[in-house]
Amino acid sequence: MLQNFNLTKQKDLTNHVTLATGSAGLSYLLIKNDHAEAAISLFGAHLMHYQANGKHPLLWMSNTSAQDGSKPFRGGVPICWPWFGPASADIGTDKPLHGFARINEWKLEGISENADGTLIHLVLESTEKTRELWPHDFRLEFEVQVGAELTMSITTTNTGSSELRYRGALHTYFDTLNTESVKISGLGDRFYDKLTQSERAQDGDLLLTEGMDRIYTAPAAAVTFTNGYETVQLNNGNANSVVVWNPWDKIAANMPDFDSDRWPTMVCIETAVTGEGVVVAAGEEHTLSATLRYLA
Numbered sequence: 001m002l003q004n005f006n007l008t009k010q011k012d013l014t015n016h017v018t019l020a021t022g023s024a025g026l027s028y029l030l031i032k033n034d035h036a037e038a039a040i041s042l043f044g045a046h047l048m049h050y051q052a053n054g055k056h057p058l059l060w061m062s063n064t065s066a067q068d069g070s071k072p073f074r075g076g077v078p079i080c081w082p083w084f085g086p087a088s089a090d091i092g093t094d095k096p097l098h099g100f101a102r103i104n105e106w107k108l109e110g111i112s113e114n115a116d117g118t119l120i121h122l123v124l125e126s127t128e129k130t131r132e133l134w135p136h137d138f139r140l141e142f143e144v145q146v147g148a149e150l151t152m153s154i155t156t157t158n159t160g161s162s163e164l165r166y167r168g169a170l171h172t173y174f175d176t177l178n179t180e181s182v183k184i185s186g187l188g189d190r191f192y193d194k195l196t197q198s199e200r201a202q203d204g205d206l207l208l209t210e211g212m213d214r215i216y217t218a219p220a221a222a223v224t225f226t227n228g229y230e231t232v233q234l235n236n237g238n239a240n241s242v243v244v245w246n247p248w249d250k251i252a253a254n255m256p257d258f259d260s261d262r263w264p265t266m267v268c269i270e271t272a273v274t275g276e277g278v279v280v281a282a283g284e285e286h287t288l289s290a291t292l293r294y295l296a
């Protein structure tokens, strides 16, 4: 899992959750309960590892990922928020790609143990610094239920006095045996191809035969995929799209934090709000969620 992160245990927070620090001083929660184990960084509220008992590790992490908070982690589940990809012109195109949630330190709000596992609750709130990037008051909550199933949710609460619009994603990097073993069902019949900047049709299941960067805009609520180890169902809550990304050889080789020979062992299947996004009225909230369940 995170061998090359050299994490040092600091203290037990509950019977199943330990606080650890990395060599660059970032804090991590290490979870191990009767059902599964997981690791989450407070920097970015970034889920970096999840493995249900008896199963293969679900998430892919780059061995060359930054570890000091100078960049988002490469792998796991980056939280893209409050925009997806480059910010729109009205926000400012010089803003960080995929928003600022993944490059900020979050606060641990609570840990609760339940019959199905462990629930971790992290929070990010607006500050002067976030208002310079995005002029809204908000409270963003990330909840992760670590059990035989994995559920992640981000809840956006508008704590300001005027409406806000957000886009975002749970940008999950899945570990795969190889490209040939990947098959994804339930993506719907159309997608926007970011590589050719065109609308295209999807005929049946998606096989990973080439580099791709696609926004599926009419996915089923449940997407099913095989990763060469298991068959997994991804249930998306309140997403309006699913993004599929694999950089393939040349792009991976040009990304300094992406192990250049490991692109065949990953695919991102991202639970996303893209396009027009979601408008959240003052005082209201919106939750985007993803549940992962093993079918076989």
Ligand SMILES: O=P(O)(O)OC[C@H]1O[C@@H](O)[C@H](O)[C@@H](O)[C@@H]1O
Residues within 6 Å of the ligand: 085, 097, 098, 171, 194, 213, 214, 243, 245, 270
């Ligand atoms: O390098 P980043 O900012 O983590 O983004 C990785 C990829 O994330 C995907 O969601 C985008 O569709 C791709 O275009 C992008 O390259």
